[in-house]
Amino acid sequence: MLDRKRVVITGLGVLTSIGATTEEFRNSLLSKRCGIRPSSRFSDVFGNVCASEVLEEPKYEGLAEGLQEKLDKAALWAYKVGRDALVNSGLLGNEALSTSSLIIGVSSAGTEAYMPLLENRINDFSIDKTRLSGSFSSVCSVVSSLLQIRGGYELVATACTASTNAIGIGFDQIQNNKNQMALVIGTEPLYLPTIAGFYTLKTLHQQACTPFSGVPGMSIGEGAGALVLEEYQHATARGAPIYGEVLAYATSGDAHHETAPDPRAKGAAQVMRTALANGELCPEDVEYINVHGTGTETNDRSETLAMKKVFADIHSIPVSSTKSYIGHNIGSAGIIEFIACLLTLPEGKILPTLNFGRARPSCDLNYVPNEFQERNVKVFMKNNYAFGGNNCCILAALPGNGRPNSRYHPRRVAITGIGLVSSLGFGLEQILGAIRKGTSGSALKTWRPSHKGEEGIQDFEDWISSNEMLLQQFSDLRKKNGDQLSLRTHEVDDRAVRRHLKRFDTRKANRISTFALLAGEQAIANAGANIRTTGKTTALIIGMSKGPQATISRYVESLVPDPRRARTFEFPSSLMNAIGTFCSISKGIKGYNTTLANGFNAALGAMCYGYELVRQGVQGQALVGGADEIFHSALHALQENHGGLSPNLDEDGFRVYDRDQSGYFMGEGAGMAYMEELESAGDRGGPILGIICGYGKSCDGSYIDDTNSQPSGQWLAKAISQALDEAGLTVDDIDLVCGTGWGTVSSNRKELNGIERAFMHRSHPVPLVNYNGFFGFVESAAPILNLALVLNAMKEDEILPIPHTRSFETKNLAFVSRKERLSVRHALLVGSTEGGNNYAVVLGKGAPYE
Amino acid sequence: MESDLESTIEQRKDVLRRVKEGLIVRLNLYQIVNQIDDDTPLFGSGLKLDSVDATELLVMLDEEFGIQVSESEDPFYLRSVNSLASFIISRQTKTNKN
Numbered sequence: 001m002l003d004r005k006r007v008v009i010t011g012l013g014v015l016t017s018i019g020a021t022t023e024e025f026r027n028s029l030l031s032k033r034c035g036i037r038p039s040s041r042f043s044d045v046f047g048n049v050c051a052s053e054v055l056e057e058p059k060y061e062g063l064a065e066g067l068q069e070k071l072d073k074a075a076l077w078a079y080k081v082g083r084d085a086l087v088n089s090g091l092l093g094n095e096a097l098s099t100s101s102l103i104i105g106v107s108s109a110g111t112e113a114y115m116p117l118l119e120n121r122i123n124d125f126s127i128d129k130t131r132l133s134g135s136f137s138s139v140c141s142v143v144s145s146l147l148q149i150r151g152g153y154e155l156v157a158t159a160c161t162a163s164t165n166a167i168g169i170g171f172d173q174i175q176n177n178k179n180q181m182a183l184v185i186g187t188e189p190l191y192l193p194t195i196a197g198f199y200t201l202k203t204l205h206q207q208a209c210t211p212f213s214g215v216p217g218m219s220i221g222e223g224a225g226a227l228v229l230e231e232y233q234h235a236t237a238r239g240a241p242i243y244g245e246v247l248a249y250a251t252s253g254d255a256h257h258e259t260a261p262d263p264r265a266k267g268a269a270q271v272m273r274t275a276l277a278n279g280e281l282c283p284e285d286v287e288y289i290n291v292h293g294t295g296t297e298t299n300d301r302s303e304t305l306a307m308k309k310v311f312a313d314i315h316s317i318p319v320s321s322t323k324s325y326i327g328h329n330i331g332s333a334g335i336i337e338f339i340a341c342l343l344t345l346p347e348g349k350i351l352p353t354l355n356f357g358r359a360r361p362s363c364d365l366n367y368v369p370n371e372f373q374e375r376n377v378k379v380f381m382k383n384n385y386a387f388g389g390n391n392c393c394i395l396a397a398l399p400g401n402g403r404p405n406s407r408y409h410p411r412r413v414a415i416t417g418i419g420l421v422s423s424l425g426f427g428l429e430q431i432l433g434a435i436r437k438g439t440s441g442s443a444l445k446t447w448r449p450s451h452k453g454e455e456g457i458q459d460f461e462d463w464i465s466s467n468e469m470l471l472q473q474f475s476d477l478r479k480k481n482g483d484q485l486s487l488r489t490h491e492v493d494d495r496a497v498r499r500h501l502k503r504f505d506t507r508k509a510n511r512i513s514t515f516a517l518l519a520g521e522q523a524i525a526n527a528g529a530n531i532r533t534t535g536k537t538t539a540l541i542i543g544m545s546k547g548p549q550a551t552i553s554r555y556v557e558s559l560v561p562d563p564r565r566a567r568t569f570e571f572p573s574s575l576m577n578a579i580g581t582f583c584s585i586s587k588g589i590k591g592y593n594t595t596l597a598n599g600f601n602a603a604l605g606a607m608c609y610g611y612e613l614v615r616q617g618v619q620g621q622a623l624v625g626g627a628d629e630i631f632h633s634a635l636h637a638l639q640e641n642h643g644g645l646s647p648n649l650d651e652d653g654f655r656v657y658d659r660d661q662s663g664y665f666m667g668e669g670a671g672m673a674y675m676e677e678l679e680s681a682g683d684r685g686g687p688i689l690g691i692i693c694g695y696g697k698s699c700d701g702s703y704i705d706d707t708n709s710q711p712s713g714q715w716l717a718k719a720i721s722q723a724l725d726e727a728g729l730t731v732d733d734i735d736l737v738c739g740t741g742w743g744t745v746s747s748n749r750k751e752l753n754g755i756e757r758a759f760m761h762r763s764h765p766v767p768l769v770n771y772n773g774f775f776g777f778v779e780s781a782a783p784i785l786n787l788a789l790v791l792n793a794m795k796e797d798e799i800l801p802i803p804h805t806r807s808f809e810t811k812n813l814a815f816v817s818r819k820e821r822l823s824v825r826h827a828l829l830v831g832s833t834e835g836g837n838n839y840a841v842v843l844g845k846g847a848p849y850e
Numbered sequence: 851m852e853s854d855l856e857s858t859i860e861q862r863k864d865v866l867r868r869v870k871e872g873l874i875v876r877l878n879l880y881q882i883v884n885q886i887d888d889d890t891p892l893f894g895s896g897l898k899l900d901s902v903d904a905t906e907l908l909v910m911l912d913e914e915f916g917i918q919v920s921e922s923e924d925p926f927y928l929r930s931v932n933s934l935a936s937f938i939i940s941r942q943t944k945t946n947k948n
Contacts, residue, residue, distance in 0.1 A: 201905055259902050506880045507898070565913060568906045569877055 003405040007174050009396075010240040011089025011228030013081035014339050016326045017052040017221065021084070026343040029325065032370075034354055036208035036219045036327050042192070045563055046199050050207055051190060052221030052327035063146070067704070070126070072112035072133035073189035075142040078104055081226035082143055082185050089228040089240055091181070093148070100181040101173040101697065102144050102153040105162030107331035107575065109155070109597070110136045111191045118556060119192065132704070136547065136576065137599040139187060141703035141835030150715060151179045152697025153837050154605050157331075157544065157576035157597035160292075160386035161251065162186065163225065164334025165594055167394055168249035170229045172612050178697065178722060180234045183226065186332030190222035193556060194330065196563040197571035201259070207355075209295030209328075211321035212304070212367045214357035216297035221327025225335040243342045247379070247395040248279025248406060250618070253540060253584035253593030254389025258508065258572040261302040261385060267590060268306035270536070271391040272381065276310075278618055279395045280406045281379065283311045286395070288350055288380040290341050293321025293367075294328050299385065301362040308365075318375065320368040324354035334384040338394065345377050345398055379403070387572045388581025390593055413614045414846070416686040417529065417674030418788045419522025419625075421515045422775045423490035423667060426500060427522055428788050435774060435800065440651045442490045442665055442776060445632070488649045489630055490667035490776030504586045510551045510573060512670075513582040516542065516627035519670035519781075520583050523623060527674040527686055531587055539592035539622040541610045542580040543602025545779035548573060549631035579627055591619050601740050601831035602626050602780040603671060604839035608695045610675050611841075620680065625672030626780030644744040652804040654777075656743040656770045657752065657815060659807045664742045667776025671784025688847035690791045693826070694726025700750075700836035711746060716754025716838040720830060723840040727826070731762040734842070735824040736799065737813075738790045739770040740831035742777040750832060752811050765814040767822065769793075773803035783831050787843075794824045794845045865915075865935045872910045873931075877903050888932045896930065904928065917941045 012022045017035030019025030028035070039051040058080050060068060068076065082102075086092040113134040116124035132138060140153040151173075156166040163186025170182035198204055198220055205217025235242060252274065254267035261268065276283065292303055307314050322337040329336055344351050349372040356369035378401045382394045397403060420427055423441025424434040434441065494511045497518050504517060520540075524531050531538065555570035572578060577595040584593050592613055596605045603626035610622030646653045646663030654665040681688060696719035700711065724730065737759070741751035759766045771789050772782055793799045799820045808815040829841045870883045877899065879886070890896040892907075899907075907928065911917040915938050927937035 200909060201902065257900065257902075260900070505898070507878045565909055567876065568902060568909065572902075 001407040001409050003407055005174055006232035006405055007171050007229050007246045008232050008235050009227050009243045009245065009342065010230045010235050011085035011091065012243060012339055012342065013084030013088065013226035014224070014336060015054060015058055015077055015081050016223035016336060017054055018326060020056070020058050022088070022339070022343060029340055029344050029351060030347065032352065032354060034208050034325055036221065042195055046195070048206065049195070049199065049204060050219055051195065052219060053190065054222055070128040070132045071142060072129065074106055074109050074112065074187050075133050075139045077189060077224035078139050078143045078185045078187040079146050081224045082147055082183055085183065085226035085228050086147060091228065096181060097148055098150040099179060100149050100183060101151040101170065101179045102140060102149045103156060103166040103170045103173070103182060103184045104140050104143065104153065105156040105164070105166035105186045105331050105335065106139060106188055107157065107159045107162055108188065108191055108194050109139055110134055111193065112189070115191060118559060135599055135835070136597045137833065137835050140598070140837070143185065144699045145701045145703040145705070148701055149183055150699050150701045152699050152719070155597050157595045158386055158390040159388065159575050159577050160328070160330055160333055161384040161390045161392035162331040164382065164384040164392040164394060165251055167227065167246065167335060167338065168251065168392065169609065171246050171249055174229060174231050175616065176612060180231045182229045184229055184335065185224065185226045186335035187224040188222055188330045188332040190220060192563055193559060195220055196559055196566040199564060200566045200568050201571065203296050205295055209323060210355040210357055211293040211295040211324055211353050212300045212363040213359045216295060216300070216360070218294040218296050219323065219327035221329045223326060223329045223336055224332050225339050227335060227339070242399045244399060245397045245401065247281065247397055247403065248275050249392065249394045250274035250278055251592045251594060252391045253581065253590050254391065255584045255588050255590045256389050257585070258388050258578065258581065260298055262389065263302055265302040265306035265309065267389055267391050268303060268385060269309040270590065271393045272306065272310045272383065275393040275395050278406065281395060284313070285379050286311070286317060286381050287375065287377040288345070289317060289319040290337055290380060290382045291319050291321050292383050292385045293323050293353065295323060300360065303385070304363050304365055314365060318350050318366050318368045318373055320351050320353045322351060334382065334392065338382050338396070341380055341382065345380065348374055348376050350375055350377065386577065387575060388577050389584065390577055390581060408616045411615050411617050412678035413611050413675050413692045414678040414681045414688045415673050415675050415690045415692065415791065416681050416688060417523040417527025418689065418784070418791065419519035419526060419672045420669070420785060420788055421492060421497060421519045422669040422778065422785060423492055424774060426518060428792060432792065442488050442651060444649060445487045445489050486649055487645065488653060488665045490665060491630055492669050508573065508582065510548055512548050512627050512629040513579050515629065515668070515670035516579050516672070517583050517586055519625060519627065519672040520587065520623055523672040523674040529621065529674060529686070531589060534621055535588045536590045537620040538589050539610055539613050539619040540580055540584050540589045541592070541606040541622060541624045542595050543604070543606035543626035543780045544576050544579065544595055544597040545599050545602055545626070545628055547576045547597065548578055549629060553631065589623065598837060599833040599835055600742065600779050601783050601833055601839065603783045604831045604841065607673065607783065607841060608697065608839065611692050611695060614675055614677055621674065621676040623672055623674055625670060625784045627670035628668050628779045628781055630666050630668045646743070654743060654773045655805040656741060656773055656802060657748050657808050658743070658805045659809045662743065662745040664744065664772065665776040667778040669775065669778050669781060671781040671788065673784055673787060690794060690846045691844035693729065693842040693844045694723045695842070696720060696722025696726070696840040698722070698838045700838070703836050711750035711753060713750050713754025713757050716750065716830065716832060717758040719838040720754070720758035720828065720840040723828070723842045727842040729826060729842060731759045733826050734766060734828045735822065736790065736793065736827040737766050737768045738786050738827060738829050739768060740772065740782045740786050740829070741770060742772060748809060751830065752809055752813065754838070755830065756811050756813055765812050767799065767814045767816050767820070769799060769802055769816045771800070771803070773805070783829060787829055790827050790829060790843065791846065794827060797821060797823045862935060862939060865938050866931065868914060869931055869935055869938070872914050873897065876906050876910055886931060889930050891930050892928055892934065911938070915942065
């Protein structure tokens with residue numbers, strides 16, 4: 001058994017309607033100030049609507065001139081609170097940040113850059129902003145670059161539990177010996193799509209919300225918060241301030257409904273029990289619970305029920321909701337509420353639930369109505385729940401709590417199942433068959449840029465011609481392809497996918513979700529696992545790039561011309577966590593449930609997190625992967641154009657690592673891997689396809705500075721050596737490297753330079769493959785598609801060549817250009833996101849294993 | 851009299867069609883209009899709608915038929931496609947009389 005590392009909190013940063021500094025926020029809380037009032041930004045649209053808004057633009061210290069205009073508020077706020085927390089902790093500019101990780105929780109990201117189009121403020125539209133703040137994970141790229149945090153980042157997108165879950169992932173990042181510190185941030189500026197969704201769902205309270213009492217309803221809010229998590233010894237050695245300690249956490253999936261909580265509150269109870277078990281605590285140890293407490297009838301009822309189920313003596317435990325001060329801050333709710341606890345509990349006071357009137361019939365606990373209750377709390381619990389049934393619970397303590405470390409027995413982790421959905425077919429067998437036959441899964445699509453029919457969004461042609469930069473962007477593509485925009489894409493027939501699926505709600509399944517579900521079902525079947533018996537201890541971790549694009553578009557269109565008529569159907573399913581929770585609901589997967597929307601190659605982040613959960617023994621199994629759908633629209637064509645599609649539209653026009661050609665074809669589909677504890681997989685006779693021996697993460701931190709046209713790959717090389725360290729291997733032990741780059745000049749150079757650098761001291765050039773050419777670039781799922789072919793090569797001792805590429809870049813690497821017989825004991829899977837995050841995973845050969 | 855009856859029937863057919871089309875578009879039903887029986891229950895075993903979908907139904911009533919429903923309304927009208935159509939027609943008639 002190993003002791004878990006003690007993880008303490010050594011820095012705080014916050015931005016809310018009732019305080020832009022921790023000092024101000026603490027004073028407001030202690031004087032019971034409520035920041036919810038008639039909305040100044042949204043009242044003209046929604047009539048009398050209340051919100052907790054940050055109306056004064058905070059100061060962004062240390063930000064280069066001219067940068068503020070190019071960044072969205074999500075990134076700016078994250079930067080502000082992140083920097084404040086580092087200053088508070090005495091770490092700003094510290095060298096140690098190059099090995100610290102960054103975890104950001106947010107629900108609605110990459111939104112602001114496109115709002116001018118939606119709100120018909122075309123002149124406010126800025127290409128620079130879409131470039132720097134236009135993708136879901138750009139907030140991570142921006143903040144890691146500005147604060148020089150290079151230990152790798154993750155963007156947690158589990159809606160209302162995003163920042164709570166982010167604290168948990170930060171905790172794990174310190175457990176695995178890779179980071180001494182993690183900066184955890186929640187950021188959520190309020191934009192029209194979010195408030196419109198809650199408005200049409202009729203969940204908004206007419207005034208400030210009154211959790212557990214009076215008229216049901218929630219208040220929406222916005223804000224940001226940040227925590228520096230630090231390994232205890234490291235913190236005390238440098239004399240850091242200590243605000244508290246994270247003891248344990250857990251997440252779970254209700255597997256019930258896309259918006260409503262399970263009325264039996266099973267998932268909400270399970271998450272508390274798992275967190276207690278992880279921290280080796282009993283319910284009696286918990287002296288205070290800071291609840292989710294949105295104020296809606298369903299939340300307050302089922303949350304009360306959940307606490308009754310877990311705590312025999314719940315009436316003696318004060319529970320209160322911070323949302324009565326600042327409303328529901330969605331993606332940043334959890335971390336801000338957690339900070340509220342850390343700021344007020346040391347005063348010996350428990351924060352009351354404000355606006356408390358007459359308790360509702362189903363609500364009969366001690367909600368600390370209106371007045372502070374005096375109590376010295378050492379150990380407290382923080383809960384949050386989200387759409388789709390994402391639940392998260394954190395157990396924390398104040399300094400000097402004297403609790404022993406919790407322990408765990410580190411497990412080895414095997415991959416026992418793979419599921420694939422691609423343009424070449426479903427499952428490894430079909431795909432290998434298609435590859436052998438030389439079938440191409442791609443097709444030429446002509447797409448007329450004139451995008452009529454999107455009412456309210458200006459005609460595409462007009463839109464382009466009104467903006468010189470856009471005009472130039474598109475004229476390049478047009479010149480090549482005449483009047484029409486021609487694209488070669490790898491698409492998946494979703495009707496065929498639906499035919500393969502067994503039980504699912506056809507009504508609620510969008511394309512991307514059916515891809516993920518089919519890949520997940522295959523991976524489970526491939527592993528020979530029975531999810532009915534293991535569902536409660538199976539994690540589901542999904543990496544996302546652009547997510548449910550078609551649904552997002554449909555939802556956004558419904559906001560025009562009248563946002564009060566937003567489509568309630570698409571609101572929850574347009575969120576990033578909708579795919580993971582849809583799979584959880586369809587299959588009854590109730591373990592840890594997280595969506596990591598890190599962009600390109602996001603499935604690698606999901607793999608690392610799933611691995612960590614199984615390695616620490618908090619979950620028996622993990623289903624990890626990614627899914628993508630192609631959506632042809634003006635905005636996305638613009639995004640793709642940034643990214644660099646291949647100008648060569650021949651079938652073999654996507655040539656990764658080609659010296660003479662840059663660019664990729666878009667692909668869609670899904671890839672899922674089923675991981676479990678090696679020993680128990682062996683015991684049940686499950687197929688051991690491969691073993692995960694270690695992983696590494698890093699981030700370039702050069703996102704803002706795009707003069708860096710010759711990426712050195714030094715940080716990717718760092719991730720590789722970190723992975724080798726954990727695996728206890730050297731570069732000579734690695735028989736095959738698989739890259740997942742997407743074939744643009746910058747992606748090629750970065751990946752190849754990084755691999756070359758890491759393998760500099762290897763006796764012979766290392767064999768290198770990359771199979772994205774077979775599938776088109778399936779943004780988030782690419783690593784799993786590649787993984788499947790690598791594991792197959794390890795099994796068959798035969799390596800398939802890199803498809804299509806003719807003349808490889810000159811590198812000291814052995815590009816596999818024809819089929820090769822080679823015995824591979826250890827392989828390395830590497831990949832980067834478009835924002836500069838890097839991953840490396842060492843894979844060991846599967847059964848028979850030693 | 852006969853033409854009255856005919857126009858009532860036509861009106862009902864028209865409302866039923868519009869209700870089904872609205873349901874299909876707004877709630878992502880996988881059926882086409884002809885595949886939805888007039889007596890299909892909206893919830894439970896029928897179209898399997900849930901309480902969140904009910905909110906969208908209210909939006910549909912407002913947008914498509916100009917009918918605002920108050921919270922106190924007996925929810926019986928939400929039983930089936932037919933009962934929803936009857937409700938719409940009775941409301942429309944009432945409005946016309948006023």
